[in-house]
Amino acid sequence: MSKLNIKKGDKVKVIAGNSRGKISTVTSVMPATNKIIVEGINVVSKHNKPTSNNPNGAIVKKELPINISNVMLLDEKGNVTRIGRRENKNGKTERYSVNTGNVI
Secondary structure (H helix, E strand, O other): OOOOOOOOOOEEEEOOOOOOOOEEEEEEEEOOOOEEEEOOOOEEEEEEOOOOOOOOOEEEEEEOOEEHHHEEEEOOOOOEEOEEEEEOOOOOEEEEEOOOOOEO
């Protein structure tokens, strides 16, 4: 299992699929499967059967995971960028924008 460059709360832009070009926030990361859930992206309608709690049933909108390779991180100016890792002065690893060199 490799270390992922995108974390929960990051702003990303979708670069492939039906939602190409949309910008949103990462709500969940699944490193074991290399997938993420992005707010408002890949939304499907799930039909629930009637139960004792919900006698009429329901149609629920749900966000499904997408592959992490289908998104790119946005920097502070709103431009897409690749991500690098380096050690800072304290010896901790930090993420930085490959295009600008600024810490993310």
